[in-house]
Amino acid sequence: MALSNEQKKAYRAIGHTLNPIVTVAANGLTEGVIEELNRALNDHELIKIKVSVGDRDVKKEVLAEILRITGAEMPQQIGNTALLMRRNPKANPKLSNLKR
Numbered sequence: 001m002a003l004s005n006e007q008k009k010a011y012r013a014i015g016h017t018l019n020p021i022v023t024v025a026a027n028g029l030t031e032g033v034i035e036e037l038n039r040a041l042n043d044h045e046l047i048k049i050k051v052s053v054g055d056r057d058v059k060k061e062v063l064a065e066i067l068r069i070t071g072a073e074m075p076q077q078i079g080n081t082a083l084l085m086r087r088n089p090k091a092n093p094k095l096s097n098l099k100r
Contacts, residue, residue, distance in 0.1 A: 003073055003085075011046060011075040014097055015083040020050040028053065029065060037070055041086040046097040048083050 021040045040047045053062050072086040093099040
């Protein structure tokens, strides 16, 4: 499902106040990182992550792999920081960044 410009704008506004929850470092995508990404997306639905893996091409590949594995969408990416969103119909309203 592609996000409309209005949805992206709303998610960026919410994500502006968020701090990065997960950091993907030079060792790349390990099982632990993927599990933490899935847990954070299930709990919060909208998260900010930091990708510090080196040059631009490697960063694009890592982000594409993250999106493929998690099934999330990326409303925004600025530098090493990306905003990821994946809806969870059973999300806890106290934890969800979208339902507050």
